[in-house]
Amino acid sequence: MPHVVLSGSISVAEIFDNLQKIMYRYPASNxxxxxxxxxxSKEANRLLARAIVVEQQQPRSFYIEVNVKDDKTTVRLDPMTDPEKTDGVKLALALMAKRIQEIGKLNNLSVSKTNISEFLDRVQQMR
Incomplete structure (x- = not known):
C-alpha cells in the first residue's frame, strides 16, 4: 500500500485549518x-480527503487518509476505497504529503518512511 510517514509534530486541526483545494494537471501523462x-474525525486524530484522479480519460475517486499519532503523520489510501495503485493515485498521495509538509514547515516535518519516493521527487520538481 503506498504511503508516506512524516516525522515531526503537527495536529489534524492545524492541517485542516490550512488545507485548500489541490488541483494539478500533469501534461506529460495526461x-x-x-x-x-x-x-x-470526532477524536481529531484522523482526516479524510476526497480525491479524484483522471488518467487516460478514466476517473478514479477515492479517499486519502491522514493519521496523526504522537510525532508521526501517516498519509495513505483509505482502505475502504482502495483504488488501483496507478501513478496518478501515487502522485495524489505525494501531493497531499507535500502540502502537509508545507503547512508544518515551522515544525520541520520530514519524510521518515515511504514507498513512493519517486512521486515525492516528482512533486518537488514541479514546484
Missing part, C-alpha cells in the same frame, strides 16, 4: 488530480 472535501 493526468488531472483534484483533492478537496476534507473531513475530520
Amino acid at each position: 493526468t488531472i488530480i483534484r483533492i478537496e472535501e476534507y473531513l475530520v
